[in-house]
Amino acid sequence: MQNKEIRLASRPAGVPTLETFQFADTEVPKPQGNEVLVRMLYISVDPYLRGRMRDRKSYIAPFEVGQVIKSSAVGEVVESASPKFQPGDVVSGNFGWRLYDVANADALMKVVPGVSPTTALGVLGPTGLTAYFGLLDIGQPKEGETVVVSGAAGAVGIVVCQIAKLKVCRVVGTAGSDEKCDYLHRELGVDVAINYKTAGNMVDALKEACPGGIDVYFDNVGGEVSEAVLPLITKGARLVICGQISIYNSDKPPIGLQPQPYLLVNSATMKGFIVTQYMNRFGEGIAQLAQWFTSGQLKHAETIVEGFDNTPQAFIGLFSGENLGKQIVKI
């Protein structure tokens, strides 16, 4: 058995390119102690990984140059030094971008039986939990309120839109293509989907879509779309900062419209969060998401790229919005 891994070749300046990554042939590791050897089936590529390619303090340590990239993945247990897992089990966890990797059994979970294992990377995994806790715990949408979601057709956005509809809110999503907007409107029941690339003045577009103002804003993108939201927020509005993909590739400090005066006159709250801070409530979140999913109230959406060697390209594609829903690489 031959192994292969993808390393950070150099810290990218701007949008990562194929030269940011380096392939290397390596050995298949042997599971030690409580470890499990896993053959990767699906690798999740996520925008937040861009932050780890930077040599800068963030909520998670940076990748080192020459080191393997790590992200969520689903794989099949090949060999187990832990009684918790048997060969053939399909598990999810954090792994290197490798064909084979070992992980501590305590950090792995069996995927939900009877559903596509890729859901463990999307609606029933960290992505779904991010949407669930960010929207419900911070956004606190109430029936009849207006929820705006940026990056609405992205992995997290798609789940946020659907949960907001389940909470009987008016939901307005922004996305970067007419196809994505059609999908949001027709398949997910989003009330208004706005293509920010063609909408012209975003404040006007949002004002038309949100006649009662914006009570909750779930922000995946930052930048101009988020600026257009500010003049429309209502008293007591909640602005959830989940991602800022529009600026992840910039090395300049983010300059633009500042939210403070809008927060002040509306007694509004803006809060950043990382899903891991809800770790002790993951069980509750997965249980609710699984119930919605298996009862057909919550749809999973994914874009699958084939082949381990295409992992870098799948990651790079996130920044030009190639994905609808969760971007996944099938090994």
Add this chain to the structure above:
Amino acid sequence: MQNKEIRLASRPAGVPTLETFQFADTEVPKPQGNEVLVRMLYISVDPYLRGRMRDRKSYIAPFEVGQVIKSSAVGEVVESASPKFQPGDVVSGNFGWRLYDVANADALMKVVPGVSPTTALGVLGPTGLTAYFGLLDIGQPKEGETVVVSGAAGAVGIVVCQIAKLKVCRVVGTAGSDEKCDYLHRELGVDVAINYKTAGNMVDALKEACPGGIDVYFDNVGGEVSEAVLPLITKGARLVICGQISIYNSDKPPIGLQPQPYLLVNSATMKGFIVTQYMNRFGEGIAQLAQWFTSGQLKHAETIVEGFDNTPQAFIGLFSGENLGKQIVKI
């Protein structure tokens, strides 16, 4: 008896000037129904009034051109149609900038006996309550944490600094003169007071003053001082948006360093508030402030300008930082 009032002559562009205001001779009103006629003793001038001079949605309706300006004041009851007050009682409430005005008895409070009536406009009034709820309810400082206060020598800032010290925090204040900084450090026990006009690079100055980062930021000013805070906030930091005096006179949208990426990587919260949202807890707040004040743990600081005719100038002076503590006009 002759009455006099100060009206909004025109909406100011930029910093208000004496031409923004207009004096008019009027009649002394007669108290009706449940009203009380009050002779003004002290008028409070506050930065937030600038917002009401603008024809724009805010948390409180704008003043109309030709209409009297209104703010908090303390006065002596001259005539009462309500059994709640007798002539000679000293009360606080919201009044027009007038020598004599009437108000509904239910909206007035007797000032705390035995202390200067001006405290009803400062530490034992809306100013103190703003500091109390903003810092404790939103900022939630814990023992040993670092609290940075901008506009620290202003009416609210001075109370915030002292409450933060009572909560055993490291307190760093910013102000616009060496005299104010001396006062904060020597009289109020602020650990480090930074003169933002002479400090040079504010990020460096704050970094030196806050070696462990900034856990709570109480913002009265906005602008550059607030931008310098962002790179230094800690995980879970709370940023309280109480005022933005540095931009109240600008008609341009506030462009500058955006806080979203800093809130995201630190799971931090930024929240605007208006003290009136705590109305149902004012009793609790005043009781605690009065206990600290009468026991000598909380000092009142005020700058008193003499003469009703100088009310406009006292207000204008707020924007060049003429006041230490609460700016009050003695009638």
